[in-house]
Amino acid sequence: MTRYFGDWPALRQVSFRLPAGALVLLLGPNGAGKSTLLHILAGALRASEGEVKIEGLPIGDGRARQRVGLLAHRSLLHPDLTVRENLAHYAALYGLQGSEVTSGLDRVHAAAFADMAVAELSQGMRQKAALARALLHSPRVLLLDEAFSSLDHRTVEELREVLQAFRAEGRTILASTHTESQLSDLADGALELDRGRLQQRRGCVEAVLA
Amino acid sequence: MSAPISTASRPGTAAERPPAPKFWRVWARIVLRDIKLELRSREALQAMLFYALLIIIIFSFAFEAGAELTSRVGGALLWVAFLFAGLVALDRVFLRELPEASLLGFQISPASRTALLAGKFTASFLLMIAVELLLLPLFAIFFNPPPEARWGMIILVLLAGTWALAASGTYFSALSLHTRYRALLLPLLLLPLAIPAIVAMVQATQHLLDGQGEVAYWLRLLVGFDILYTTLGLALADVVIQTE
Numbered sequence: 001m002t003r004y005f006g007d008w009p010a011l012r013q014v015s016f017r018l019p020a021g022a023l024v025l026l027l028g029p030n031g032a033g034k035s036t037l038l039h040i041l042a043g044a045l046r047a048s049e050g051e052v053k054i055e056g057l058p059i060g061d062g063r064a065r066q067r068v069g070l071l072a073h074r075s076l077l078h079p080d081l082t083v084r085e086n087l088a089h090y091a092a093l094y095g096l097q098g099s100e101v102t103s104g105l106d107r108v109h110a111a112a113f114a115d116m117a118v119a120e121l122s123q124g125m126r127q128k129a130a131l132a133r134a135l136l137h138s139p140r141v142l143l144l145d146e147a148f149s150s151l152d153h154r155t156v157e158e159l160r161e162v163l164q165a166f167r168a169e170g171r172t173i174l175a176s177t178h179t180e181s182q183l184s185d186l187a188d189g190a191l192e193l194d195r196g197r198l199q200q201r202r203g204c205v206e207a208v209l210a
Numbered sequence: 211m212s213a214p215i216s217t218a219s220r221p222g223t224a225a226e227r228p229p230a231p232k233f234w235r236v237w238a239r240i241v242l243r244d245i246k247l248e249l250r251s252r253e254a255l256q257a258m259l260f261y262a263l264l265i266i267i268i269f270s271f272a273f274e275a276g277a278e279l280t281s282r283v284g285g286a287l288l289w290v291a292f293l294f295a296g297l298v299a300l301d302r303v304f305l306r307e308l309p310e311a312s313l314l315g316f317q318i319s320p321a322s323r324t325a326l327l328a329g330k331f332t333a334s335f336l337l338m339i340a341v342e343l344l345l346l347p348l349f350a351i352f353f354n355p356p357p358e359a360r361w362g363m364i365i366l367v368l369l370a371g372t373w374a375l376a377a378s379g380t381y382f383s384a385l386s387l388h389t390r391y392r393a394l395l396l397p398l399l400l401l402p403l404a405i406p407a408i409v410a411m412v413q414a415t416q417h418l419l420d421g422q423g424e425v426a427y428w429l430r431l432l433v434g435f436d437i438l439y440t441t442l443g444l445a446l447a448d449v450v451i452q453t454e
Contacts, residue, residue: 042318062230062320076315078307080247092239093319095231118310133315 001050003036010036012196015050017206018141018172023163023186024205026176028193034176037193038143041174042070054141066094069139071147075130079119083110083129086118087136094137104136108162124155131159135166142166144175148182156182236321240329241336247306248337254302258295258341263348265291270352280355285416288349289371289408295345296338296372300379301396303330304387313387317451327380327447331440335376342368358421367418370432371411377439378404384450407435 003011011033026034039045043059057064077086087101105111110128148156175183189203269287273279307313316326379400386395410432417423
């Protein structure tokens with residue numbers, strides 16, 4: 001898969017396959033193309049060449065997007081709405097019942113601040129709310145885009161527990177970081193990007209045959 | 211073409227997957243959410259009222275407003291005020307999604323992008339109409355329109371005219387969102403395209419204020435533009451709802 005922004009190739013012929021239940025790190029310096037790759041995998045950007053498949057379905061298909069969750073730098077929540085209102089909004093976008101919101105909040109221990117506006121939350125609480133949003137539709141694949149940067153140790157530990165439970169259900173995690181991250185000890189493999197090129201595949205990450 | 215990227219995780223069963231989100235449920239959720247956000251912040255509402263009221267008051271002092279003047283140029287004055295107020299609302303349609311990238315949350319969801327654009331358009335239309343209905347009595351007080359004015363039909367023209375502005379404006383608001391000169395680009399893109407509709411709404415309103423002339427022709431033209439702008443905007447929703 002290749003992605004151009006104008007004439008500039010942000011990603012060049014990147015190709016890989018992730019096994020179920022794996023936690024894979026996406027490594028590389030700033031500007032390596034990690035966020036671009038994750039945005040393409042999430043369906044927010046289109047690849048200029050090549051394609052992404054989630055469980056055999058192209059990412060342009062709504063059923064594939066239903067299988068993917070993204071936890072990004074920003075929460076993707078509206079700051080003027082409460083956490084509960086934001087999750088109810090996302091429940092509608094994913095075709096879920098309103099009752100799923102409560103279980104989504106419980107999953108990340110966010111019930112205590114569910115009725116607070118996102119703008120009033122600390123960074124750690126906001127990221128927990130964002131994780132509740134990303135997991136609300138029980139995705140098969142979770143993409144983390146520098147999700148643990150600027151979080152305190154305690155919040156990172158809590159989020160790690162949630163992610164370990166998520167992986168134990170046979171679900172896949174791809175986590176980008178520009179350094180060895182707080183998830184390094186859990187990782188089954190790694191992908192290393194540099195200036196848009198895939199430099200290295202480690203561990204469980206498989207090549208895809210053309 | 212390079213080989214496909216895939217994540218070969220265990221295939222999810224049909225029972226695990228929720229049904230695809232319904233268009234009307236997503237549309238209704240977007241409309242209610244945007245109205246709730248506006249009622250909480252009242253940012254656009256206050257700015258719209260302020261701009262439009264300012265224009266009405268300035269014109270009323272500048273032109274020594276009376277029935278004779280209103281029957282000649284009242285339609286144009288009214289739509290100048292509503293157009294400026296509308297631009298404030300349209301500018302904010304997608305802008306409020308930027309701080310925490312909530313638009314990205316929509317883009318990665320399986321929900322229809324057409325439903326998002328339709329929901330945003332409907333919320334803008336309702337907001338603009340609410341402001342216009344508040345300002346219409348003030349316009350009548352300041353400009354003292356002739357007794358022949360047909361107010362019921364004027365409200366119908368307001369609905370059709372505002373629909374045309376909201377439909378085309380919401381589209382261009384999305385298109386200009388990630389550009390550097392967004393605030394400048396929106397009126398530059400919208401107004402030339404909306405000129406035929408603006409002419410129709412001004413002419414129809416003018417004829418209804420002085421109680422003379424052919425209204426049906428302008429109204430039909432306006433409805434035609436409504437259909438055209440709505441269809442084109444929604445058909446191109448996938449193109450326009452994009453990331454930076």
